Amino acid sequence: MLSLSLWGSHAQAQSDATLPGGGQATTVESITLADGFRAQLLRSARKNEGSWISMTFDESGRVILGRDKRGVVRLTLDTDRVGVEKFEVIENTLKHCRGVLYAHHSVYVCATNSQGLFRLRDTNGDDRFDSMQQLKHMDYRSRYGHGSNQVVLGPDEMLYVVNGNDVGLPEGVAADSPYRDPQDDHLLPEPRDAVEEVRVGRILRTDPEGKHWEVIAGGFRNQFDVAFNTDGEMFTYDADMEWDVGAPWYRPTRLNHVVPGGEYGWRWGTGKWPAYFADSLPTTLDTGLGSPTAMDFGTRSQFPPRFRASLFMGDWQHGRILRVEMTPRGASYECQYDVFLEGGALNVCDLTFGPDGAMYFITGGRGSQSGLYRVTYEGPAVAPQTLSKEQADRVQQAASARQLRKRLETLGRGSDPSALEFAWTHLDSPDRWLRFAARVAVERMAPALWRARALSEKRPRASIAALLALARLGRAEDQSKLLASLDLLPLEALEREQLLDAFRVWALCFVRQGRPSAEDRKRVLAKLDPLYPHASDYANRELCRLLIYLEAPNVVPRSIELIRNAAAQEDAIFHAQVLARVAEGWTPKTRAAFFDALLVARTYRGGKLLTSTLDNIREDAVATLTDAEKEQLKPRLEKLAKKTQVAFELPQAPIVNQWTWEELSAELPRVSHDRSWKQGRAALVKATCIRCHRFGERGTFAGPDLTSVGRRFDDRALLESILLPSKTIDEKYRVHSYMLESGKVVTGRAVSVGATSITLQPDPLRAETVQVLREQIELSSPSAVSPMPSGLVDVLTKEEILDLVAYLKSGGDPGAAVFRPRFESESRGK
Template identity: 35%
Template sequence: MRPHPYRLPHILAPKFMNRFLLFLSCVFGCLTTCATLGQTRLADFTLPPGFVAEQIYVVPNSEQGSWICLTVDDRGRLIASDQKGALYRLTPPESGGTEPPIIEKIDLEIGMAMGLLYQSDSLYVMVNGKSAQGPGLYRVRDTDQDDQFDSIELLRGIEPPGKPGAGHGNHAIVPSPDGNSLYVVCGNMAGRPAGGFDSSRVPKNWDEDQLLPRMPDSRGHANNTMAPGGWIAKTDLEGSHWELVCIGFRNVYDAAFNREGDLFTYDADMEFDLGTPWYRPTRICHVTSGGEFGWRNGSGKWPAYYPDSLPSAIDVGLGSPTGVTFGYTTDFPAPYRDAFFFCDWSYGRIYTANLKRSGASYSGSHQLFASFAPLPVVDIVVHPLDHSLYLVTGGRGVQSHIYRIRYDADSDETKKNAINSTEAAADAARLHSLRRSLEEMHQPVASNGVEQIWPHLKHQDRHIRFAARIALEHQPVAQWQDRFSAETDPQTIVEATIALARCTENRAQALLQKLEQLQLENLNRTLQLDLLRAYTLVFIRHGRPTDSVASQIGQQCLSLFPTRDSHLDRELSRMLAFLRTDGSIEPMLKALETAESSDDQMHFALMLRGYDQDWSIDQRRRYFRWFDRANAFTGGRTNGEFARQIRQDAEATLSDEEKVELKSLLKKPDQASPQATATQSRPMVKQWTVSELLPEQDSSWQDIRSAARDPKRGEHMFAVAMCNRCHQVRSQGGRVGPDLSGATNRFSPYDLLEAIIEPNKTIPHEFQAVKVVTDDGKVVVGQVVNYGGGGMSVRTNQMEPWKLTKIQEESIEQISPSTTSLMPAGLLDTLNRQEIIDLLGWLAER
């Protein structure tokens, strides 16, 4: 169902709606009330064919607050919590019925929950504020069987580092597949359980592990928050024993188990880092025993390729992750019934992910399932009786609604009911079984455990290697250090070195002697990255190498740099910068000057900033000229601030003589230099049409590849046409528009050109803008990306994604879908025909 531009169930004339809600709260201001709307009504969501969204309840914010989490009790009633207040119970009406829902306030001194779970005749409550006895896991019960909760029991407090109720704190409670345990999901500012964890699947040797000084967030966000970051723990139904399962998240809100018993979560990005080399998109993570996902504050976030961390299953993009669930108990058709549903609060979307076994873990793709603006969805559950999805909007004081999404087979003309999930390949099943057997050893085991673990350190599957190394770190070092000394396999040497570096102290000489058996140039790319990380951990945890060892390793790195592989060049340059290898400034400076990706440029600038000697004055000039280019980069709100921080650090290494020589370059620019914006300086060629560029509509990508073209110029045109400000290709570029990696598998050349030249013709649902009309006649067109503070924030210019327009809720008269694309027209009008063919040819190879 497409949004109707004139039916506005969310915020049509909110001033009048608020008065209406106030009137209702006076009439029904008792413990049990009727809903503010007397009848369930349709909501105009964008949904796949056959699905219907219904508005069940409009929460009177002044009386019941802003709701943020849901669970379903044994009678099919919803239980919700106000973020800053009490708990409520809602009996939903039948679909299409005229009876309103029944709303009850739970009359107990507990609330401010960001996680709720009804399990085994108990309501488990994860308090994140000052309610009850403060933050922690509680059990609420009905002890006299009168259908009213009357008992509150604190199972375990969670001690936050700051004030209770802050963001990134205590979140969801998830039942184990057998129903006998609870999994607790917490963000990176939650703190630790009172008394600490009773046991840990994660070796308790985590640290920051930064080879070079990191750059803190310029606004101070999370600068004092250290490892382990966000975490997931397991406890029993009594909350008596807490076992740490997985760490290294930023701000996980919810999690869910699939049929195979594997746990998945949806972790947050740091949107202000957009455009920096350490930005990590929101992502679906397969939560494994002993897992580490590498969140660290500021620029210290670990890349996904580090062998001592785990990669995501699916990278999603910008967003604000909230509730998740699997659709197994819905009555939806395949593939929705088997999908992983996950919610994005800031963009107002619900996605589905198709997660399939890939090796010992999972991979997949995601699709938009439901959207509307505004739809600040915070939680989602499957109702066990009517088999529909229920969702709640709210958080940060914004208006809350309860919606139901059901499937109406009679209205689905496409009848996409076929396709059941196929059984996983036998090889993947074997690898999953092997991973689980290794995870059983994420604790001290019998003396023959090392015999079972050791061979898998060289396994081809990354998740098997990780599980084996974590198992090894749980065993006494005395049981396996002799094996390390005798080992000859390169992969095993690297993995065992990482384990020993993390588990021991003062062993630099022995570890480096072992690593010296390996030569970087003789290894494949993955092993090169792993070896560089092994060296890194030895240097961080066991001390700097001697000058001779540093020179030897540095020369190995210098002989390879640059490789034109972004990840490998980043790690080689990091090592060169740490070792201060002679002759490394010039190749790194050339890499800074020639890298097409602004991410890579910023990385090389960051690496060079600490060199305090061995510069020529010409090299200094070239380095500081780069900051004029950086001033024009697009990205998150702090992207420009990070460039200024890099510059400030670099200036601190200058001698007095160098400062005099570079005086004109050290003036702080107020705006982007003309040289940095190539498109603005290029003359108009013509207003191209698709037919002028491709007369044959059925032109193939093979035709483009076989045409005379310049791939290097095509890559440059991707930047000149400003495509890279919004779109990424192979993880490089902007992230506010669709990923163009593999675009040739989804579009013909004609269709792709049409999407560029005529962006308003077809607008993908997930990138559709809204038109907001205010009471003073102002019209704002853009993408709603945030809520709170009594209004919403709208991104109106994709080229400057950090600039947001704030609109107060009371000023909004109308919201409707916009027919204007967020992508500007005319981006190719400064390119000649050959340059456009070069651009298409370059995309054809991505």
């Protein structure tokens, strides 16, 4: 029996418009806040009001909300701002309004599924929006929500539009944008990662009329929002790919300091750049697994000084708002965070600060129950912190560094010798952010102006930065001279960061300018081969790439030793992946050791894609074997070919009852107390949920991870997803059927949607995929039936079902309130 629920990090539940009996947003008693703060629930979305996913305030202090399915609404708060006195729909055609902004006497809407940025205006002063104009078409090519997200007003009164990685580059964007022409730039690309174009998230800027467009920065996955601090610095909160956990290319959910021309290194599949690549900028703060949504600084709040200086960020997956403190360091910042507020079923979609200085946030998304909340500070007055002279000096030094970086970012194309000289000076900066800005400034000038200088630069740090620019923009005929300059670097004397930067220059030189001549190859090998293996794991990764590319002798046995001795599974997987397609240089001993390492790798833990990653490595390695080697390795290959068995038994339980919503929904109040943790845990297995889902350390990854589902969805939504799985189907897991010109029908879940083809996964329990060319598709239709069958809980008793809902709600915590007696739960909740 296939069990594919649509909750987890990609969950959907019904809005209160379709939930039987309507819905109620999470009560404030279920929310834990920082000391001195108080939350109020101002409005639970009522029947037909939809699920809310974005918000802004207009000039009259009214709340404007973008809806999940369709339309924009406006809420007028009462005089005391403790409730809503008027609800009205102001637009009802735009689909999936992930961003709303009131500015310039207009409402701007990023409507993902309407594929564009729209402007609503009241042209006759009657308080109704009678004009709608599409300012820009956004080519959104997916169903997974990585589309046009928020639109934000910058300190320059311009509009900043936040596009996820499934939106193509819009037409009419300035060719001289600060960020342009991103490349994958992989020395040893994984063929399975091949896409028709480089898919990256971007941040764009336009004027209020939407006439002039430019790309400010890129290389994101699905950053939802941006926020500006008092110094005008921009930040965004980017999503991880949780299926990559355990792999060397996994990048946690991250806060990025966004600068003009900034490259942040997200690429498709296994090709995500490590944070140390010199042609990218690093993460400012990692926050682990999560689903980033809204962000805003507390600058306009009535909070204490420490909180007014903080950045607040929503995490939809874990039902919380994080608070980030920033400390200026060089031309950027160092950050730390804590949890400002959190609660059960608190799927935060957006937050902002109102005209009264309170924080307002909304819950909702993916059709779930929405609520509008207000957070105020009611603790004792707090005096501003006084900086010591040393602290004040550091703040001033950092401010000067940021001003210098901003000046570098303004340098444009041209032949001004003074501009080139100014930028060149800072190629030698020890501050990575200044060095990056200086290199980007140099690259905006014609290479003919600086090519010779780059080749003759003697300062190691400046030489590496200059040669990086030449590797990116130079001609093929520059390669031999560029490699000769790299050969002069004193690698043994370089700091680790400089060494990694130098390795990146060699790699880019080959990626963009082609394979070196035999003489140049020999010279590079003489320089790099003695360094491998290195004391640094990251240096070993880059040396391994380079030496395999250059077909260095004896790279295989040295890499096998690194796999054997790897302290982290990520290092072992990295070296195995790049070795897998190497056909030469093996011995029977190293072949056996490689496949033995793959057998060990079956014990690795990680995200949904880890198993398929290891399968791909095995397939690539087997493809390089001779017939004689296959015969010699036959016992190992047979073991590897066997699918890993699930480590738990799924009993064939008898049917107890064909349960209905009417029978069980009335019992939902009993989920809040006196439930059985042990019985709920057992029900997860008995109903075969963990055949497809992950919960804690148990289960598989065919469907979403359910571990934190209780943080996002309430009891009613959880029960409905169990009983009525086809009522709402998450587009990430919906099955589609495609009739081809040949008459053949192909059915499966779309795992990749490109401009010319669609990749389908016919069976969610198997890694195999099928590619369908768009030009061959005659007809396509989505299935109205969920991959998760109904009736899975018919093998459970009523009490077991309630225990299962409680277990999901608790995240598996045996000490949760749902497992305590009623009166004890109530007293602790007060």
